[in-house]
Amino acid sequence: MFEKEKKQAYDAASELCEKAGLKSGQILVVGCSTSEILGDRIGSNSNFEAAEAVFEGIYAALRERGVFLAAQCCEHLNRAIVTERAAAKGFEIVNAVPQPKAGGSFATAAYRRFEDPVVLEEIRADAGLDIGDTLIGMHLKKVAVPVRLSLAAIGEAHLAAARTRPKYIGGERAAYDDRLK
Numbered sequence: 001m002f003e004k005e006k007k008q009a010y011d012a013a014s015e016l017c018e019k020a021g022l023k024s025g026q027i028l029v030v031g032c033s034t035s036e037i038l039g040d041r042i043g044s045n046s047n048f049e050a051a052e053a054v055f056e057g058i059y060a061a062l063r064e065r066g067v068f069l070a071a072q073c074c075e076h077l078n079r080a081i082v083t084e085r086a087a088a089k090g091f092e093i094v095n096a097v098p099q100p101k102a103g104g105s106f107a108t109a110a111y112r113r114f115e116d117p118v119v120l121e122e123i124r125a126d127a128g129l130d131i132g133d134t135l136i137g138m139h140l141k142k143v144a145v146p147v148r149l150s151l152a153a154i155g156e157a158h159l160a161a162a163r164t165r166p167k168y169i170g171g172e173r174a175a176y177d178d179r180l181k
Helices: 003-020 048-065 105-113
Strands: 027-032 068-072 081-084 117-120 127-131 144-147 157-164
Touching: 003 027, 003 048, 003 127, 003 144, 003 157, 027 048, 027 105, 048 068, 048 105, 068 105, 081 105, 105 117
Parallel strands: 027 068, 027 127
Antiparallel strands: 068 081, 081 117, 127 157, 144 157
């Protein structure tokens, strides 16, 4: 069940890693509404099996590249982040355990599956996938750039992607390093 969505999630994460040029040790934040994946309104029909499938697809793609996954919780946990302790350096750990109806099914799947999960109030990720219009922007580094993927949806959920880049500073006489776009 949900094999199609698992493959879509894997493909989307792989393509974003490629297009964003993500390297080992960087962080990709994911917000995921399983309600939207099923074609329902966000927050109305949380589905843990769909969450597990999408998590497995994304997590497999990221592990192949050494990229950390940061799973955004739903609004009931103030869009907190679940990630591996190794990715949490420099961020304050908070005490919460996500549940399907309080944190969201995707964040719950991540918390249960990570080797050493922690919850953070915030993170500054290098790229992100927004599955179902969950609004991940607050967890991206300051300059986010949209990335067009070949997939427009996972299941029935709208899919948006972004990468980040360093700020351009200095004005019209400044020179920039094209490798940092």
